Amino acid sequence: IDLMLMCIYYVFGLTDGSDVTQTPLLWTKEGQSATMSCNHTKDATYYQMYWYQQLPGQNMKLIVFTTTTPPHKYEEGFSEEKFPAQKKVAQTGSLTVNNSKPEDSGLYFCAVSEHSDAAD
Template identity: 65%
Template sequence: LNNASSCCQCLSCLTDESGVTQTDILWKKEGETATIDCSHTKGADYFQMYWYRQLPGETMKLIVFTTTAKTEHDFGKFSTEKFSANKSAAESGTFTVKNLVPEDKGLYFCAVSEHSDTDTCGS
């Protein structure tokens, strides 16, 4: 097809040496759904997962915070009609962008963190 930007969407994802891996790159057609998988080898204490998006020319934004401790995920100002997430295991999760449009093209990545109760100061 001549106009690839209206036909296919590329959702690029980061993978580094931190023990967190995710889908490298997705090519999808407009109107389709894209699901990104994320997993880590840090252990069950790292049960919190964050999904970020950076669109071309924009700053990075947190779309959703997920955790195995809650069934409801925190999407903040983002719509659950556009995005969904699944976090049924501590070491993995998925993030989905629904009904793709050209404006969804960007960099998407997950990050994980360990739950900590050490937010108090000691002497």
């Protein structure tokens, strides 16, 4: 029997308005990679992007904080090898899940924030 497991990624965007759009639903076969994109229509001061993962029955976890100037900041338990992120311009970014496994299936969120000198 050829058993094919699917990984499902639901993607949501978060800001203080409805200015973020993302890949809404993504299916992939086990072992393949899946790339989710996130775009916003705010100005270029909103160049900070956060990617979150929420697995079934678990709390949301931050995967990575990205800006237009790498390196990106990965949280403990997440690696650039498994979750490579791209952020070349302020208004768009992407997150890839490499070597998809059924346990990677869940909700993935992107959020954008404005650069603040107070945060430095």
